[in-house]
Amino acid sequence: MTDKADVWQGTLALMVLKTLETLGPLHGYGIARRIEQTSGKLLSVNYGTLYPALLKLEQEGYIASEWGVSDNNRKAKYYKLTRAGRRQLEKEAQDWQQTTAILARFLAPSEES
Amino acid sequence: MKSLRAFFLRLGGLFHKQRRDRELAEELESHLQMHVDDNLRSGMSPEDARRHAVIQLGGIESTKESYRDRRGLPFLETFFQDLRFGARMLRRNPGFTAVAVVTLALGIGANSAIFSVVNAVLLKPLPYENGERMVVVKQGAPRAGFPDVSFSVPEITDYRAQNRSFDALVEYHSMAFILLGRKEPERVLTGVVSWNFFDAFGVKPLLGRPFRADDEKPGAPAVLLLTYEYWIRSFGGDPTVVNKTFTMNDRLHTVIGVLPPLPQYPDQNDVYMPTTACPFRSDPEMVANRRDRMVSLFGLMKPGVSTRQATSDLTGIIQNAQHEYPDVYPPTFDVGAWALSLREQLTQNARATMLVLLAAAGFVLLIACANVTNLNLARMVKRERELAVRVALGAGRNRLLRQLLTESLLLALAGAALGLVFAQNGLGLLVSYVARFTPRAREIHLDGTVLLFTLAVAVVVSLVSGSFAALDSRDHNIGNLKEGSVQSTIGIGRRRLRSVLIVSQVAVSFLLLIGAGLMLRSFLNLQRVDPGFDPENVLTMRLNLNFTKYNTADKRLAFYEALLEKVQAQPGVLSVAGGMTFPLSGLNPWSNDFTIEGRESASLPIADFRVVTPGYFKTLHIPLLGGRDFTRQDRPNTPTVAIVNRTAAHRFWGTEDPVGKRISTDKGKTWIQIVGVVGDVKQDGLDRDTPDEIYIPLADSPVSGLSLVVKTSVEPLSIARRVIQQIYDIDPDQPAARVASLEQVRADSVAAPRLTANLLGLFALLALAIAAAGIGGVMALSVSQRTHEIGVRMAIGAWPREILRMVLGQGVALTVVGLALGLLGAIGLTRMLRGLLFEVTPTDPLTFVGVAAVLAIAALSACYVPARRAARVDPNVALRCE
Numbered sequence: 001m002t003d004k005a006d007v008w009q010g011t012l013a014l015m016v017l018k019t020l021e022t023l024g025p026l027h028g029y030g031i032a033r034r035i036e037q038t039s040g041k042l043l044s045v046n047y048g049t050l051y052p053a054l055l056k057l058e059q060e061g062y063i064a065s066e067w068g069v070s071d072n073n074r075k076a077k078y079y080k081l082t083r084a085g086r087r088q089l090e091k092e093a094q095d096w097q098q099t100t101a102i103l104a105r106f107l108a109p110s111e112e113s
Numbered sequence: 114m115k116s117l118r119a120f121f122l123r124l125g126g127l128f129h130k131q132r133r134d135r136e137l138a139e140e141l142e143s144h145l146q147m148h149v150d151d152n153l154r155s156g157m158s159p160e161d162a163r164r165h166a167v168i169q170l171g172g173i174e175s176t177k178e179s180y181r182d183r184r185g186l187p188f189l190e191t192f193f194q195d196l197r198f199g200a201r202m203l204r205r206n207p208g209f210t211a212v213a214v215v216t217l218a219l220g221i222g223a224n225s226a227i228f229s230v231v232n233a234v235l236l237k238p239l240p241y242e243n244g245e246r247m248v249v250v251k252q253g254a255p256r257a258g259f260p261d262v263s264f265s266v267p268e269i270t271d272y273r274a275q276n277r278s279f280d281a282l283v284e285y286h287s288m289a290f291i292l293l294g295r296k297e298p299e300r301v302l303t304g305v306v307s308w309n310f311f312d313a314f315g316v317k318p319l320l321g322r323p324f325r326a327d328d329e330k331p332g333a334p335a336v337l338l339l340t341y342e343y344w345i346r347s348f349g350g351d352p353t354v355v356n357k358t359f360t361m362n363d364r365l366h367t368v369i370g371v372l373p374p375l376p377q378y379p380d381q382n383d384v385y386m387p388t389t390a391c392p393f394r395s396d397p398e399m400v401a402n403r404r405d406r407m408v409s410l411f412g413l414m415k416p417g418v419s420t421r422q423a424t425s426d427l428t429g430i431i432q433n434a435q436h437e438y439p440d441v442y443p444p445t446f447d448v449g450a451w452a453l454s455l456r457e458q459l460t461q462n463a464r465a466t467m468l469v470l471l472a473a474a475g476f477v478l479l480i481a482c483a484n485v486t487n488l489n490l491a492r493m494v495k496r497e498r499e500l501a502v503r504v505a506l507g508a509g510r511n512r513l514l515r516q517l518l519t520e521s522l523l524l525a526l527a528g529a530a531l532g533l534v535f536a537q538n539g540l541g542l543l544v545s546y547v548a549r550f551t552p553r554a555r556e557i558h559l560d561g562t563v564l565l566f567t568l569a570v571a572v573v574v575s576l577v578s579g580s581f582a583a584l585d586s587r588d589h590n591i592g593n594l595k596e597g598s599v600q601s602t603i604g605i606g607r608r609r610l611r612s613v614l615i616v617s618q619v620a621v622s623f624l625l626l627i628g629a630g631l632m633l634r635s636f637l638n639l640q641r642v643d644p645g646f647d648p649e650n651v652l653t654m655r656l657n658l659n660f661t662k663y664n665t666a667d668k669r670l671a672f673y674e675a676l677l678e679k680v681q682a683q684p685g686v687l688s689v690a691g692g693m694t695f696p697l698s699g700l701n702p703w704s705n706d707f708t709i710e711g712r713e714s715a716s717l718p719i720a721d722f723r724v725v726t727p728g729y730f731k732t733l734h735i736p737l738l739g740g741r742d743f744t745r746q747d748r749p750n751t752p753t754v755a756i757v758n759r760t761a762a763h764r765f766w767g768t769e770d771p772v773g774k775r776i777s778t779d780k781g782k783t784w785i786q787i788v789g790v791v792g793d794v795k796q797d798g799l800d801r802d803t804p805d806e807i808y809i810p811l812a813d814s815p816v817s818g819l820s821l822v823v824k825t826s827v828e829p830l831s832i833a834r835r836v837i838q839q840i841y842d843i844d845p846d847q848p849a850a851r852v853a854s855l856e857q858v859r860a861d862s863v864a865a866p867r868l869t870a871n872l873l874g875l876f877a878l879l880a881l882a883i884a885a886a887g888i889g890g891v892m893a894l895s896v897s898q899r900t901h902e903i904g905v906r907m908a909i910g911a912w913p914r915e916i917l918r919m920v921l922g923q924g925v926a927l928t929v930v931g932l933a934l935g936l937l938g939a940i941g942l943t944r945m946l947r948g949l950l951f952e953v954t955p956t957d958p959l960t961f962v963g964v965a966a967v968l969a970i971a972a973l974s975a976c977y978v979p980a981r982r983a984a985r986v987d988p989n990v991a992l993r994c995e
Contacts, residue, residue, distance in 0.1 A: 029144040033151075047144065048171030051137070052183040059119040059183075072150060076143045077136075 012053050014096060017089040020063060020081045027068075027076035028054060054079060062088050123186050130185075137180055141173055191512075195519035202520060209492055210524070212886075213485045217528025219879055220481030221570055222535035223474040229540065229563045230547050231471050233556040234463050239456050240375055240556060242315025243413055247455040248420055250282070250410040252431055254446035263406040266399060268434065272410070272450075275430045278423040279412045283307040284388065286408040287380040289657040289818065293846055294359040299347070300657055300850040301361075304382035305391040305408075311338075311372070313413040321355040321370025328387045335366040335390040341374040343383035362392050363661040376552035378459050379409070392661065403441050412452060423452035463550035465948050466869055472945075473628060473876045476621045478570070480880045482578050483614045483621075484887040489521065489582035490611055491894045514580075521579025522572065529571035533559065546872070549865040581610065611891055612927055618884040619931025620938060622877070623968055627939040628946060629877035630960040632870035635951040639863050645794035645803070646696050647734035650687075651822055651855035652829035652836065653695055658817045659846065666749070669815035672843060677726065679839040680823060685832050687824040690729035693816045695855070696794050697862040700820070707807070709765060710775040710784065720761055720805040721796075722778075724814045730756075730791050732824045733855075740772035740789030743810040753813050756789040761805035776807070785809070798862055800951045822855070829854040869949065881971055889975035892924055896983040903983055904991025913984035920983045924976030931972075932965055 012035075019034045020026060026034070031054075032047045057063045062085030068078040081089070145166050152162035170176060181187075203210040238244055252268070253259045264272075264284065273282050285306050292299045308329035317323060318338060328336050339354065348354045358365050366386070388394045399405045414423050427450035435442040442448050493500075500513060508516075537559055548554035663669045673691055680689045694700040706717035727743040729735075738759060747754050755776065762771045775784040793803040811819070825832055830852075837849045860867075896903070903916055943955035953960070 027143070027147070028140060029147040032144075046171040047148075047169050048173075048176035048179070051141070051176060052179045055180060055183045056119070059122040060116075061118055070143070070147065072147075074143050074146055074150075075139070076147070077140045 011096075012049070013057055014089070014092050016050075016053060016057060016079075017062065017081065017085055017092070020079060021086065021089055025068075025078045025080035027070060027078050029076070031079070057085070061085075120186075123184065124189075133184060134177075134181075137177060141170070141176060145170065145173075191515065192519065195516050196523060198516065199520035199523045203523060206492070209488060210527075213488050213524050214527045214531060216481045216484050216488075216883055216886075217525055217571075217574060218531035218535060219883070220478035220532070221525075221529045221567060221574065222532030222539075223477050223876060223879070224471075224570055225529075225532055225559065225563055225567045226536035226539055226543055227467070227471050227474040228566050229536065229557050229559055230543060230554075231467050232560075232562050232566070233558070234460050234467060234547065234551055234553045237556065239459065239553075243313065244315070244456065246280075246414045246416065247314060248412045248414055248423060248452040249455055249458045250412050250427060250450060250452055252427070252448070252450040254442075254448045257443075257446045259446075264408050264410050265403050265406045266394075266408075267401070267403040268406070268431070269408070269410060271434055272427060272430055275433070276423075276426050278414055278418045278426040278452075280415050281309055281313040281413040283310040283313045283411050283413075284408045285310065285411060286391075286394065287382055288391065288393065289655075289850070290361050291657065291659050291846065291848060292359050292361050292384075294357075295347075298846045298848040300655075300848045301343070301383040302380060303361075303391075304377075304380065304385040305388055305394055306385055308387050310385070310411070313411065316372065316375060318370035319373040320352055321368070323370065324385075324387055329389050331389055331395070333387070333389055335361070335364050335386065336369045337361075337366045337390075338385045339368060339371045340377065340382055340384065341372055342381070344371045347383075361386075362390075362659070364390070366390065374555065376459065376555055378455070378552050381552065403438060411455070414452065420452045420454055424450070427452060459553055460551050463547060463553075465945075466550060466865075467547075469628070469946060469949065470869075470872060470876075473625055473873055476625050477876050477880050477883075478574070480618050480621050480625075480883050480887075482574055483618045484883050484890075485521075485524065485574075486578040486581045487611055487614050487887055487891055489578060490614075491890065493582050494894070494898070517582055518575065518579045521582070522575040525571040525575035525578070528574070529567050533564075533567060546865075546868045549868070608895075615888055615891055615927045616931040616934065618887050619928055619968065619972060620935035622880040622884040623932055623935025623964065624938050624942060625873070625877040625880045626964040626968060627935075627943060627960060629870065629873040630964045631943060631946055631950055631953055631955065631957060632866070632873050634953045634957060634960055635949070636863065636866045636870040638952045639799045639866060642795065642799040644696060644799060644859065645735060645792050646855075648855035648859045650825045650827075650829050651733065652825055652833055653698070653823075653851070653853055653855055653858065654821050654833070654836065654849045655851040656819050656821065656840070656847065656849055658819075660817045662844075662846075663817065666815045669817060670812060673726070673811060673815065673819060675843055676821075676839060679842065680821070680836055683832065683835055683839070685825050685827040687826055688728055688732045689821065689823045690732040691726040691811060691819045691821055692729050693724040693819060694796070695820050695822050695858075696733070696796050697798065697855075697858050698820060699797075700818075702796075702806070705778055708777045708781055710777070710781075713781060718765060718805070720757075720807045722807050722809060724811050724816050725808050726811045729808075729822065732822050733794075735794055736792040738790045738792060739770065740787070742789060743808075747810045748812050753783065753785045754788045754810065755785045756791055756808040757787055758791055758803065758806040758808075759793050760803050761807060762790045764805055799859075820851075821849075829856075866949070866951070881968065885971045885975040888924060888927070888972050889978060892920065892976045893979040893982070895923070896920060896979045899983070900986055900991045903986045904988040907986060907988040908992060916986070917980050917984040920980035921973065921976055924972060924980070928969055928972040932968060935968075936961070936965070 015035050015038075016031055019031050019038075023030070023034060028050055029047070032050050036043060054063070054065075058065055058079075062082060063079045064082050065077050065079050068076060070076045145163070148166035148169065149159075149162045152165055153159065157165065167173065239247070241247065250264075250272070251261050252264065253262045263286075269282065269284055276282065283306060285304060287302060287304050289300050290303050292301045306324075308324040308326050311317070311323055319341065321338075324336065324338065327333055337359070339348070344350060344354065352371075354368050355370060356367060358367050360366070372385070393399060393407065399407070412423065414420070428448075431442075431448050431450045435444065435446070435448050503513060540557065540559065544554050544557050546554075547557060658669055658672065663672060677689055677691060680686060694702055702721040702723045704719060705722050706719045708717060725743070727745055727747070730737055730742055740756070743754065743756065757765075757771055765771070766774060771787045771790060774787050776787065777784050791808070794806075795801065795803060796806070797804075821836070823829065823832075823836060833852050837852070840847050840849055906916065907913070939961070940956055947955050
């Protein structure tokens, strides 16, 4: 577990938004598992850090929450994407792609030499 | 936008904490359960399944903690926590809290009060719309001895026609008239102004209409604007006064409006009228004659014009006039005209005094601040254990710092609140005091700016006094806890800090006491000045005759002589006389040039001419040094006579006896014979030199304004009513004004320096008390911390007397260093006071020695109590106490 990368603050929010877009309304545990799986077990999610992040997104109006019942009949708080959240996701994804593209170009020549 | 939304949600997060905590617990619990379920499914044992789930969650409590931080505003929450805790701590130490809050309240209150004055008088723009563009215009020929002469109507016409710098030039003068139509005839001080006078200032009436151009046309119906104060005082604020008519100067005047409450300059008038309604100003001779100068001039500068540009513009105009009328303006005169900022004219008398008071208040605050810091430091010693416990429980250094600063903020805010109460209570007195310097005193309020200033002061005070204590706490560590002793030793650093604070308190107190001492000496010197007359048991009052009724010299003289005779016959009256002025009355004499017989060719000397009745000198006990007093036989048909004062006799005739010499005020057409010499009198103020004065008898110049002076054998004001009745008996339409005893007038003339000395004295006493309490407190603390050491000393043979001397010596050393520093500071700073002092040098040795003695005695007495306690320490008890 120790050699897995920690999740950076900013990207966790983006991952949460993307997860909710892909899977629809989901509880905290589900989101955490999904992020871990998608990363191919490369990322270590300290599940605890997820909850303050969820609260922040909710305070900013990108996600909404309500209590529901899980598949195996447990009471759980479900989070879903709001319209503002969808817009934010689009914008942040774009920013992120741009950043990575720039960095990729930046790093490319040094790989060749 | 979104961060704002988040902020409010987080603010909301401060409430309903329990419900939210429960929800979070439930959410985390369901998270754990789901994780455990998954782990079980993957084949873990139940214990491992739960353990792994909790590990991956990262600890339930720490998750909750970080969640809570995000939910609310941890900064605010901590602040409220600290506030609550701080309030509890302060409540638990009522003695410390009370002393600190009162000390700060005195310091902050003094500053709020003085700042409210400085703000209203010196900082705020003038309360007229065009205040910053308004100037006072002056003209004169300073090098020829005429620094400031009034304007004549033709001169104003020139300035108006030729200037390029002004949007408006408006004239002003003030006269006392009699207003009839009320229960009793009233003497009203009347501002006589151009129709656009208030337009220029940008002042609109509160009620009714302003003056219009038509109101100033010759022959226009006479109209009046009432000032706010007069309206309230005389009419109780009755709005129906508009359109009422009153008789003044034998004409019907209609009230057209009421002015808003604004500072008036240069006179506090009761009513205003246009120039054409004033019988003097509208006199055709006055309008036409370039030499008849009686009015003042104000100007509204065009936007962007500086006073310097306006001045050179105006000077050019008067120099043109000099070329054109060499008979009016001698060609050798350096005539000029000046535009002076109205704001400076309004406040220049107040500036120096107010700044000195502000500095004094600032010093008081410094001392209060140092004292509270010392109290805080002392308290820190007692809280050592508490702080050590907190550090042991994981409180970071910054966290402790914040806690301590919050506590001192709480103290400072409480002090500020109480200080504002003090300031509010003292404000009435302060306003009447400042009114002696500037008409802007009426604008003094504890307004928003002052509240903001007070808040800022409180915050700075809390930062200063709190951070010393807080910085001091940085070396608290768990070690302190282990020692387990309540009294740990004090570090060298802290003791030095405390000594520095004591030294600076003594030094600053010294400064303040010196300032107060100098002002007091200066005031005592003023009191001791021989005024040249005896103010005891003298009643004074002012008469302004209705000159349309008393339009000839004979009628006026007849009235005065009849009145003097009637008053003289009253019981309790020793003697009575009249004068166009009386000493310290603030009334102006005529200033005339005259010719001395036999020296006609020389350039003409100038002197003050004052009109008096026979008996004036006797009534005021002004000594007759030679020749004779005026008598009833000095009539208009006998040779004109005059009496000169000693200064004039000396200046114009040297060692010769002036009695029998002759002078002329009309270049030798008629001659006036000098018949007597009288002593010098302080006419304009006890701190002013006596001018050259020539007295002439009323019979030769029956002026329309006369002051009665009545020497009584009883309390002077007790017969005032009877004297006024004598006036009504002769003419029921003739009011008397400014009824006062000459003692009052004299006391009033030195009231401003007296009050300044009082205020500075109050500040200095405050400082002394605070500093003495501070020294005593610190010495007491030091003694209580050294009980053990003192016990040891006594056990090995020290006498109580030696212990006493040791402790006192410590106090003396601090005091002496403080005095030395204060002395240096005082020598540097008291120069600021020079302009306010009268016959005292800013480094007056007597004051310095006296103040040093007072301060040293106060400091020593403050040290004596703890020193005596130290000397009484029982070595057995002291050694056993640890």
